[in-house]
Amino acid sequence: MCGISGIFDMRDVGRINKNIITDMIGKLNHRGPDGADFYQDEQVSLGFARLSIIDLETGMQPIYNEDKSKVLICNGEIFNYLELRQGLIRRGHVFSTNSDVEVIIHLYEEYGKDFIHQLNGQFAFVIYDKNKKSLFCARDHLGIAPFFYTVEEGFFIFASEIKAILEHPIVKRKIDLVGLDQILTFPGVIAPRTFFENIWSLENGHFIEIKDSRLRKVEYWDLIYPKIGEIEYIQSEDYYIGKLDDLLTKSVEYRLMSDVPLAFYVSGGLDSSIIASKINTINPAIKHSFSIAFTDKSISESNYQQMMAKHIQSKHTEALFSPTDISTRLFQAIRHSESALKETYNTASLVLSEAVKKNRIKVVLSGEGADELFAGYVGYRFDRMRNQSNTTSDSHEENRLRSCLWGDESFIYEKQYHKFEAIKRELYSQEINEMYDEINCLNHPVINKERIRNVDLVHKRSYVDYKLRLPEHLLADHGDRMCFANSVEGRYPFLDKNIVDFVRFIPPNLKLKMFEEKYILKQIAKKGVPNEIIKRPKYTFVAPGSPDLLRQDVAFIHDLLSYDTIKKQGIFNPDTIEKLKKQYLQPDFKLNLPYDIDMLIVPLTLGVFLEEFKMAGLH
Incomplete structure (x- = not known):
């Protein structure tokens, strides 16, 4: 590319x-x-x-x-x-x-x-x-x-x-x-x-x-799932597993076409391990693998990454990442993302593509897309739990917002939006609050609700994940921009058009079987991935957040989050930012990422964005 x-x-x-x-x-x-x-x-x-x-x-x-x-x-x-x-x-x-x-x-x-x-x-x-x-x-x-x-x-x-x-x-x-x-x-x-x-x-x-x-x-195209009762799933489980396995093999073969050296990422999770296993089977001469490991062992997957690399005997490069790497690369990450960010892990992705470039490799294969297509996130299990318990206890206003967003007041995506509106209003400046109805994203449609009307609950979440999470976030600011910042092309075998078209007609219970996510992928993985990786729980890729950055005592971070800077920008409430800084600097304070919201990272990265793109703020 x-x-x-x-x-x-x-x-x-x-x-x-x-x-x-x-x-x-x-x-x-x-x-x-x-x-x-x-x-x-x-x-x-x-x-x-x-x-x-x-x-x-x-x-x-x-x-x-x-x-x-x-x-x-x-x-x-x-x-x-x-x-x-x-x-x-x-x-x-x-x-x-x-x-x-x-x-x-x-x-x-x-x-x-x-x-x-x-x-x-x-x-x-x-x-x-x-x-x-x-x-x-x-x-x-x-x-x-x-x-x-x-x-x-x-x-x-x-x-x-x-x-x-x-x-x-x-x-x-x-x-x-x-x-x-x-x-x-x-x-x-x-x-x-x-x-x-x-x-x-x-x-x-x-x-x-x-x-x-x-x-x-x-x-000209969309991920359109069948309506409930529209098709009969008459094929055997083995048929769907075998067909998907064949399509995935062909997809990897396609993405190994190159006149320059290729490599692959190994995250320690199921998806990248399947890709690594396929590459090892199709062309064992492709040996370079790369991973990111964190100095904070509580968020590092190094053991599983090393396990997969050893299993396929790859020439493995592990890039070690510490909280100081965030502050040193934050401006670069924002320059290439071209927006503020709500997490810091784009800086880790930069370190990863840097390692690829240093090894004179231009193309890398990665496992993005599998979570969205095969029920890989915890939300799919939560949906099933709520569906089985058949309990609803949310406010009328919350149900109204869900109905407006998704056409289904019982569908919960990520958070309680009505409660979160109060948090946002406290974070925003008085001037933004005065125009809040105009800029409130809940008042602007984000999907075609007809596409998820009367579809299976697994498919409903898959469609919303694909629309809200995949193209402009995981594939864009986190994927394309962080790879190309170092002149590296990313390729994604799970997002092959033939695979995605087939996935639409795989029975939902082969994606989420009882409460087991990505069931069908786990069956495919048995041929080439260690059992410890197949059976491990889903682990979300996170990097240290703004509390770690504040504790580094870096001058530009304190300046960008200073009372005067926030007030001058006119977007966030400087008093709220001061309260958050005080809370985040408490010795025992720790965010449980990705489930807790890092409320300071957007104001901080917005400040970086404004400097990078020579913009003043609200005016």
């Missing part, structure tokens, strides 16, 4: 400044340190920064069709490109490179925009059609590759990261306060919002067409 950026004059009146794209693509050098190239005419300016992985010699972009009437830039990988390429050659198409992404432009010629359903990969691309004077932009099914955009003064401005968009002089820098409230309330910002007002993230499974000055956004 690489970095792309561009400017499209929707009015087509020859207003393209051809110098701006150079500054924009320069901000993406970490995504593509191996070279840059451009296409420009009177209506469009396209830039590409390359991280060479497949077709090292001729794979530079932009890429053109045979008569050069269409231009492509793509950040991503098309894993089924060899099959697609053969079919296109039989239809008479002529390829100019051996790149995987060149199939995109020929598929577009052959099938129009419907070709997107044939792709299996992680991608964000733009096709400029010179004859039609149109732009076609798309983001992959699961949202692995990022795509940000804004429309200002008739210009469509886009990039793989927001920092490139900000290089355009007409783009304004302002915090999206609803996005801030989403970070406090949900796992992270939810597309199409970003942390910047009027800069949008193209949702996963969507494309944009621009023609004749009109922009049209279309959803």
